[in-house]
Amino acid sequence: MKVILFFRRFVTLLLFVLLQVFVFGRINLFGYAAPLFYVWMILHMESHMSRSAVLLWSFFLGLAVDVFTATPGLNAATATLTGFLQPVAMNISTRIDRHDTLRPSCESMGWRRFMLFSMSLIFIHILVYFILRGTPEQNTGIFVTSVLSSFAITFTLVFFIDLAFSEKADNRPV
């Protein structure tokens, strides 16, 4: 069973890497907004996974994206931080200690809680990504515009695709 789970997660990782590199990595709205859609996989890691497992999957996801670009370590560093914060954000968002499995989504958390959960993690992810990447001549205006526009497009993609696939996206308590 664990082998099947591992294999499924591995295929998901490959899928998100290919989507990021060949689809979302080529989108650049208004010259600033760059969607980092692969963060979806980190957001949706289940609550029963150990923190170390979440960290390792996040690290290798980021590293795999880096392999297709000329910035080794950039996505790996960002994804590792997001992976470290994901269980913390999940505990805060759900507010109770859970012993059963929770896979964060609009359906399982309710859209308001999922929105807060995903907003906070995506914002930190994008902010750290652009701090590490840097901007030409340290231009603050370009930095702020890049962070806000990339956050907006990534969050919109993650949230609305999740909402579309949720059958019961109500605000029920968890």
Add this chain to the structure above:
Amino acid sequence: MRALFDFFVKHGSAFLFIVLEGVSLLLLFTLSESRNAAIMTSAGNISGSILKIRSSIGQYFSLKDENTALAIENSLLRERLWQYESDSAFMAREQMETLLSNPEQTVLARVIDNSTRHDDNFVTIDRGTIDGVEEGMGVYDSHGAVGVVMIAGSRYSIVLPILNSRTSLSCKIRNTDQLGFVEWKGGSVYEALLIDIPYQSNVQIGDTVQTSGFSWAFPEGLMVGTVAWVKHRQNANTLDIGVTLASELNNLGWVFVHQGTPNEEIEAISELILQQNN
């Protein structure tokens, strides 16, 4: 000992986080511009092969456009050949014959990945060290300069194109022979900036900007672009010159790598000056 073991078990994820973050930052800050980075980037063999497959599929669908571009280029070359044949200047003829007799000075490469949407863009080509490509070599297409090889893997290489904030090409204006540097500050992918041209220079819109030949990356006189606008830089005795780039860097297909030979003496003197300045 038991307490130490318990401590590591309890805070294992925190230690793992520090280790993974450390590895990532080490890769980011130490490997991003070194030769060892080839394996970790699109110059690596596995990722390079995947990008090549995608590029092949993409090129199949753009065959019609490529044919049209080749036909136009063919007619332009024919026109230039007629001009050359009617040119009686012996030196120009001799220079061209020297260039044509050394076809091994260029390596034909296919662009398999190309980004133009970031502040720091990169181009990946399907030629590496086994084909004679080395770091620092200049890359150009049929229209003009494209960039300089940054990382050369064994079979693939990453090129730092003009559309990268770290690129600075030594160039000159053909009519005046004034020297400057072509850089890119973001924005339009069709336009770069020529800096360090003295304020007194007589620069006209439409003037040709070409490589100076002062670095071994490019031969002298390779087309870079044309002057689009001229502005006086505030509080400085230099001009800011907008350059419409000759190459369409967002639409690269085949490129040439110029296998120039570095002059070791000049390189040694340059390094000495840099060390003294530091």
